[in-house]
Amino acid sequence: MAAPTTIPPTICLLGAIGKTGRVVLSLLLAMDLYNLKIYARSKAKLVDIFPDITSxxxxxxxxxxVTDMSLIEKCLSGSRIISVTLGNNNFAPTTVLRESAYSIVTALNAFKLRGDTWQKPRMIYLSSSSENKRFIEDRPNWYIG
Incomplete structure (x- = not known):
């Protein structure tokens, strides 16, 4: 009798092209323990960094x-862990971060309202904002980062 096969958990990584996302994705690909759902703004850049990713x-x-709700819902659907490493990359200071947070929360709320077998995923939100000069300038003098 064959041993039962278990389906590996799915991790969703939003932002795989930036410095942090590259490291996270490299580690996840090397582990071979998870199914991965990868969100990126540019397929060309992603494939340039990870040439074998499409295969x-x-x-x-x-x-x-990140504002395409249908895309974000598909990406997040079924994920047990969501890791966000998105950055702003010369856009308005908080646009991508704010829009991604809004899209993620909206999608997760939609899943919750639909019910079915939805389980709350673990959320990991990585940020390098403490190193971003635009954020540092607006930081209150009492803040310790």
Whole structure:
């Protein structure tokens, strides 16, 4: 009798092209323990950094704008862990971060309202804002980062 197969948990990584996201994705790909749903704004940049990513059977790619709710819902759906490493990359200081937070919360609320078998995922939100000069300038003098 064959041993029962278990489906590995799915991790969703939003932001795989930046410095932090590259490191996280490299580690996840090397582990071979998870199915991965990867969100990025640019497929060309992602493939340039990770040339074999499109042929990896454990990986699903979701390419587009963080404001595309249909795309974000598909990317987050079924994920047990959501890791966010998005940055702003010369956009208005908080646009991508704010829009991604809004999209993620909206999608998760939609899943919750639909019920079914939805389980609250673990959320990991990585940020390098303590090193971003635009954020540092607006930081109150009492803040310790």
């Amino acid at each position: 990896n059977l454990r990986v699903q790619l979701y390419i587009g704008l």
